[in-house]
Amino acid sequence: MEKTELNVVLGANGSVGSNIVRELFARGRNVRIVSRSGNSSFDKSVEVVKGDAFDLKSLKAAVRGANVVYHSIGMPYQDFPKLEIIADNVIRAASSVGKETKVVYADNLYAYGKRNAVKGPLKEDLPHLADGKKGKIRSSIENKLLNAHKEGKIKATIGKASDFFGSGAKNSMLGMYVFDHLNSEKNISLMGNVDKLHSYIYLPDFGRGLVTLGENESAFGEVWHLPHNTSISTRKFVEMILKEAKTESKKIKTMPKLMLLFGSLFMKTAREFKEVVYQWENDFVVDSSKFTSAFDFQLTPPEEAIRQTVEWYKNNNP
Numbered sequence: 326m327e328k329t330e331l332n333v334v335l336g337a338n339g340s341v342g343s344n345i346v347r348e349l350f351a352r353g354r355n356v357r358i359v360s361r362s363g364n365s366s367f368d369k370s371v372e373v374v375k376g377d378a379f380d381l382k383s384l385k386a387a388v389r390g391a392n393v394v395y396h397s398i399g400m401p402y403q404d405f406p407k408l409e410i411i412a413d414n415v416i417r418a419a420s421s422v423g424k425e426t427k428v429v430y431a432d433n434l435y436a437y438g439k440r441n442a443v444k445g446p447l448k449e450d451l452p453h454l455a456d457g458k459k460g461k462i463r464s465s466i467e468n469k470l471l472n473a474h475k476e477g478k479i480k481a482t483i484g485k486a487s488d489f490f491g492s493g494a495k496n497s498m499l500g501m502y503v504f505d506h507l508n509s510e511k512n513i514s515l516m517g518n519v520d521k522l523h524s525y526i527y528l529p530d531f532g533r534g535l536v537t538l539g540e541n542e543s544a545f546g547e548v549w550h551l552p553h554n555t556s557i558s559t560r561k562f563v564e565m566i567l568k569e570a571k572t573e574s575k576k577i578k579t580m581p582k583l584m585l586l587f588g589s590l591f592m593k594t595a596r597e598f599k600e601v602v603y604q605w606e607n608d609f610v611v612d613s614s615k616f617t618s619a620f621d622f623q624l625t626p627p628e629e630a631i632r633q634t635v636e637w638y639k640n641n642n643p
Contacts, residue, residue, distance in 0.1 A: 332539070333357045333391040335378060335415065336398035338365060340494045341431045344532025345395050346371075352536065359387045378411045384418040388426075393539045394419050397431040402598065405459050412466040420478040427480045428470065429539040431531070432548075434485055434611070436464035439603040446612040449485075449548045457600035467548065480545040484535045487553060487604075487611050491528030491630070492637035499525065503563055504638045512576040513567075516598075517605025519560040519579055524553040524611040527630035537620050550613040554627045559605065565627065570635045 332349050336342035337358040346367060349356045356372070358365045363375030376387025378398055388394050396415050400407050412430075419426045437447055438455035453464040467483055474481040490499040503513055534551035538544040555562065560577055567573050616622065 329355060330392040331355050331357060331390050332393045332395065333359060333388050334395045334397065335359050335376075335387075336396070336431075337367075339397060339399055340489065340491070340496070340528055341399070341531055341535075342395070342397035343367075343493070344491070344528045345397060345431075345535055346532075347529070348532045348536045352540075357387075357391070359384075378414055379407070381414045381417055384414050385421050388418045388422060391419070391422055391426055393427040393429060395429045395431070395535060395539060397535075402459065405462050408462055409465060409469075412469050416469060416473045416479060420473070424477050424479060427482070427539060427545060428473075429535050430466070430470055430481065430483045431535055432463060432467065432483050432485045434487055434604075435460040435462075435601060436467060439607075442603060442609055443607050445608075446610045447550065448612045449550055449615055459600055471546070471548075474546045482538045482544045482546070483548045484531075484538050484551050485548065485611075486526045486531050486534070486551045487524040487609065489526045489528050489531055491531075491634050493641075494528055494634075499563075499566075503566055504634060505642065506575070507566075507570045507572055507635065507638055508642045512578055513563055514578045514580050515559065515563075515605070516580050516602055517559075518607075519563070519577060519605075520558050521605065522556050522608040522610050523559045523562070523605065524556045524609060525562060526551060526553045527625050527627075527634075530554065530625055530630075534616070534622065537622060541620065543619065549616045550611050552613045552617055552622055552624050553611050554624060554630055556610045562627075566631055566635065569628075569631050570639075 332354050334342050334346050337346050338360055358371055358373045359376040361377050365373045374387050377383040398411055419428050434447060436453040436455050437451050438460050440454045441451045455461050470481040473479050488498050490497055494500040502515055563577055567575055
């Protein structure tokens with residue numbers, strides 16, 4: 326990709342978006358950051374524009390001239406329905422630039438649902454069998470993007486990933502319940518069965534995977550599972566984290582399911598989390614062989630990814 330080509334990143338101040346920006350910088354690309362405030366934590370030399378994804382006119386102005394639009398805007402669980410409004414506006418805004426405009430969407434695995442998860446490794450050709458609203462919304466957004474691609478309105482590709490971890494990822498499962506507790510007296514308390522296999526992805530690898538899709542013409546019109554660091558049990562993965570942090574004395578506990586059900590009566594977050602807790606009650610493994618067969622991609626070794634994340638939390642937690 327030529328440096329003159331413009332890469333616009335939506336959600337650039339978020340966990341995934343900031344890593345897309347860093348990867349684009351590392352490749353020497355021309356980047357425009359879009360945020361609702363018009364502010365950014367990145368270097369002041371970076372182009373930052375004010376744009377509201379809920380306001381089509383504002384979003385059209387923000388993506389004007391874009392060659393590639395990276396869509397990594399997320400919403401809290403309780404606001405998930407708003408993601409469809411954003412997706413519609415992203416498609417309309419990108420298509421207003423021209424039908425050759427590329428959209429790269431950072432997605433998760435909710436659309437497959439529990440019935441697929443219990444059968445074995447997740448592959449891109451699985452049907453969408455989600456029963457809950459979050460999975461159905463993700464499925465709808467995927468269909469919107471792929472249909473817009475088929476209709477020639479834009480070029481679209483989707484990069485899916487499981488749970489992420491890394492610097493600044495305080496809203497992730499590992500961030501909230503593991504890394505955030507490293508500097509406290511708290512033990513580790515997790516949902517589900519910690520002895521089941523689970524795929525986790527390191528944020529810089531997530532960002533690099535999405536940029537790889539954005540810079541390969543063959544990626545468009547397709548759904549891709551991005552490469553993940555490892556698929557071992559959550560217990561073993563957390564033990565690796567505790568060893569690196571030199572907090573091996575901490576105990577790893579499992580919260581009773583009854584606690585989640587009880588908490589869902591009073592707390593919005595717990596109520597919304599009920600839909601996806603199956604991911605930790607069963608093996609939840611991502612098959613990314615389609616991606617690794619198509620593209621040259623080297624994952625960050627798990628030990629190095631954990632080391633860098635532990636170091637960030639040590640320096641950024643009170």
